[in-house]
Amino acid sequence: MPPEILLPVTDPKLVTELDALARRHRGASGPVMQVLGFLGGSAEGLVNRLPAGVRTGLEGATERALDTAMAAASRSRGVVADRPDWVNTALATAMGAAGGFGGLPGALAELPFTVTMLLRAIQGIAAEHGFDPASDEVRLECLRVFASAGPLARDDGTDMGFFTAKVTITGSGLSGLIARVAPRLSVVLGEKLAAQTAPVLGAVAGAAVNYAFTSYYQEIARVHFGLKRLARDSGEDEGLLREELVARITARR
Structure with missing residues (x-):
């Protein structure tokens, strides 16, 4: 049976919303991110100055932090209401400053709290778009946001992997995705630690760095769940909308 042919989106309303999502994605890697990209390049050389034990254990520590943060972020939703983006950004920025002031020990102690706050913010955005963060499916989607390039990436911060990845939605699928995201995130977090x-x-x-992380991932989460809501509300094929969005983003590189 021949594969289904997906026709281009022509509905003016959908076109307008896709254009808006593409602009938001590009804006996530704007001037502030470019400055932090320079900082990331400088921090890359500093990573080698981290103690060998920290460097070798960073990937495992990141995986454990993601696993713990997912549960902690989910539990906190029953205690603390979702906060506006600017509040999350301000709190994360303050935590980053406190962690950096304490040097490497302070930065290491602050790291899991930052990861938890980022996941909590992403879950809040999922809920804002009408998705249930308590479901395995949405928890997986929140982790997929982390699969995107971070704000300290050496390119423009655009990574289509989180749009196109296909992962089975099971408990092992969630664990597998955490294991998949951890190596990439550990590199960025290593640079963050080195800078602190x-x-x-x-x-x-x-x-x-915390300001950039929080701003970036909140914007990416809004693109990610905005696309899913657009597909849900319009009844249009999500794969088609994803292709259209990716085309809009990459066309402006």
Whole structure:
């Protein structure tokens, strides 16, 4: 049986909304992210100055932090209401400054809290778009947001992997996705830790990096769940809308 042919989107309303999502995605890697991309490039060399034990254990620590953060973020939803983006960004920025001020020990202690806050913010955005963060499916989608390139990436921060990845929605699928995201995220978090190793100066870097992380992932989450809501509300094929969005994003690189 021949594969289904997906026709281009022509509905003016859908075209307008796809264009808006593409602009939001590009905006996530705007001027502030470009400055932090330079910081990431500088931090890359500093990673080698981290203690060997920290470097070798970073991937495993990231995987454990993601696993723990997912559960902690989900539990917190029954205690603390979802917050506006600016509140999440301000809190994460303050935590980054505090962690950086304490040098490497402070940065290591702050790391799981930052990961939890990022996941909590992503879950809140999922709920805002009408999806249930308690479901395995949506928990998986929240992790897929983390599969995108981080704000310290050396390119423009655009990564289509989180749009196209297909993962079975089971308990093992969630664990597998955490294991898949951890290596990529551990590289970025390693640069974050390296930038925070100098007290005082580290506080500035920690605040800046956390600001970028939170702003970036909240924007990416809004694109991700905005696309899913668009497909749900319009009845249009999500794969087609995804292809249309990717085409719009990559056309402006």
